[in-house]
Amino acid sequence: MNSYITLWLVLMIVFVVAELITVGLTSIWFAAGALVALIAAVLGAGLGVQIAVFLVVSVILLCATRPWAKKFVNSRVTMTNSNSLIGEVISIKERVSNIDQTGTAVVHGQEWTVRADDDKEVIEPGELAKIVRIAGVKLIVKKNKEE
Numbered sequence: 585m586n587s588y589i590t591l592w593l594v595l596m597i598v599f600v601v602a603e604l605i606t607v608g609l610t611s612i613w614f615a616a617g618a619l620v621a622l623i624a625a626v627l628g629a630g631l632g633v634q635i636a637v638f639l640v641v642s643v644i645l646l647c648a649t650r651p652w653a654k655k656f657v658n659s660r661v662t663m664t665n666s667n668s669l670i671g672e673v674i675s676i677k678e679r680v681s682n683i684d685q686t687g688t689a690v691v692h693g694q695e696w697t698v699r700a701d702d703d704k705e706v707i708e709p710g711e712l713a714k715i716v717r718i719a720g721v722k723l724i725v726k727k728n729k730e731e
Contacts, residue, residue, distance in 0.1 A: 617642030
């Protein structure tokens with residue numbers, strides 16, 4: 585058996601196994617490129633042609649299908665309870681100061697540690713803030729401009 589045929593066969597198997605392990609649609613396109621390069625090797629194409637075929641097929645498949653695949657693979661992601669808080673406007677209970685490492689708020693009966701999105705921003709008790717993201721167990725907020 586031609587050594588290039590063995591090379592493409594081994595690469596194809598490696599890419600398929602990597603895809604099965606990661607389940608993230610990361611290497612399946614390279615497995616397809618290796619398959620087409622394997623076919624080119626069987627048909628007697630030179631190594632340069634095989635490599636070009638591998639690269640062209642892999643890149644075309646990656647560019648053509650990755651956006652579509654990401655959309656459908658990640659379509660089942662559901663927001664957790666905490667992620668559903670993003671965008672809510674809350675009332676600050678304790679002064680929010682990143683420099684002093686202070687700040688709390690009660691959201692849906694749960695007390696949260698609160699930090700400002702901007703380290704220079706200070707939010708006083710009673711002021712309204714909007715949750716922009718969650719970092720670990722801390723709500724990251726910005727002053728609500730719609731008071």
